[in-house]
Amino acid sequence: MTRRRPPRSASADDLLTTLGLLTAKARQGAERQRARVDLAEALQREMLPESLPSAPGLQTAARYTPARDGLDVGGDWYDGFVMADGSLGFSIGDVQGHDVEAAAFMGQVRIGLRAVALAATDPGEVLALANDLLVSVARDLFATCSFLRFDPVEWVVESARAGHVPGVRATADGRCETVQDPGGLPLGVEPGEVYPVTRRRLTEAGAFVLLTDGVVEGPSVPIETGLARVVRVVAAGAAAAATAEQLAAEVMEAAEFTGHTDDAAVLVLSHEAAAGAPRPPSPPG
Template sequence: MFRSRSVDDGEELLDRLGTMTTRARELAAIQRSRVELAVELQRGMLPRDLPHLPGIQLGVGYTPATHGLNVGGDWYDAFPLPDGSIGMSIGDVQGHNIEAAAFMGQVRVALRALASVTADPGELLARTNDLLVSLDADLFATCTFMRLDPRTGTLDCARAGHIPHIWATADGRSGVDDREGGPPLGVLQGATFPVARHRLTEGGVFVLLTDGVVEGPSLSLDDGLAQVTRLAEIAVVAGMSSDALARAVMKLADSVGHEDDAAVLVVGHDGGTRWRRPTDP
């Protein structure tokens, strides 16, 4: 009698384990599908083509983070503005799920739409921020927006809680631009975003990043920025293209042990055209 009950109990336990295993596999398959959908959503929202102008090179790199079942909301973008300049943005949405990927698309579309109203990076980020706050989405995004005047090489830049960008010139100078920025987008109504002015010199580059490129378990943010600065220095001395520099930076991202998306946007001057000075007619 005791033996029969033990056999019955064992069979019941095996049945329960089988049911639990099947359910776990079904849930894992559903979650994998959600991750695959989010990754496709991200990739579909990234620009298919980048602007082409004489003397200007744009290079980009992007890797979605699919560590475990997470997916993030990093993006890059570059597009022509109504006044003939080029708008460039890079950013990172809080969170690691399909909602973050969808919110990334909203931010990118908002930046493009509002850039037709104002090309000033500070005002553009302020308008985008107020729009996102009004949506009450419980998400926020960090972002850098740059406007490049292709006639003069002038770069106007504003940051919203985002990590600094990096620059290097053909005469051996380089640095990390850590000047003051504003808060992340979607957090504080009426926030302001200071604008910094730069100049893209012949043979020089600017490197815009998300933190997944330069920060992770194997690398601190400061060390990561220093390594990218060194890569930019080497690139301008060696005359590397913006595409080649972007690929080199993404190799660094593979080594940091990050669990986040990684995106990079490089803008460079290849010497193919001469800028007109801002004071020239």
């Protein structure tokens, strides 16, 4: 009976060579992913405005931070600009999806909002026109958005919402709430969508804080819990007369408690009371 020779085991050199090839392949994949993330983040930061408009009695500030794990970058934005009638327009939003494609689409949405705001000043009309524009280009992505118009003459804020997380409003006497105004579908979903507008005269000093869901939601933190935390932060900041910059930094710091796996953006408008508006009664001392 002939005994079959057992197969020859791989030598140490063969194993090292195989391991080296696998390591190089893994490194190349990681480097490609890192390059895509770096590109997405660079696109995001380059597309965000260098500064925001302000007015006498109105301070503005914003913050943006990428996802904590560095992999989900590209969807969030904020913006502010002077509109055709001299009022100030502000937007904040979140593109569905991440990576380079989302960053590029975010730039299209932001530029589209600015473009349609040259023909319309009503926030609901601005969102409706931008929505129809995005639907017409037949992209697979969509975006949630809040658009706010500040009138420096009437001292009025008008706002509309397209499927976006509610903002937070506070007054200097410590009152604070989430702004649960009615809204419409996200931009780019259905043509002809209508976006209701809410109008407020700023009779008391305070702040509006607009944010994206990365600020208030995380893997183990539901959005209601995150919003409640931001409400507490904004209420305390408004009562202490914090500047817009201070308030934006404090809200973004609160976002760290969510362990957010999404990027996050905050936009703050801190305002004085309208001229001639009656002062609220002082709290009993």
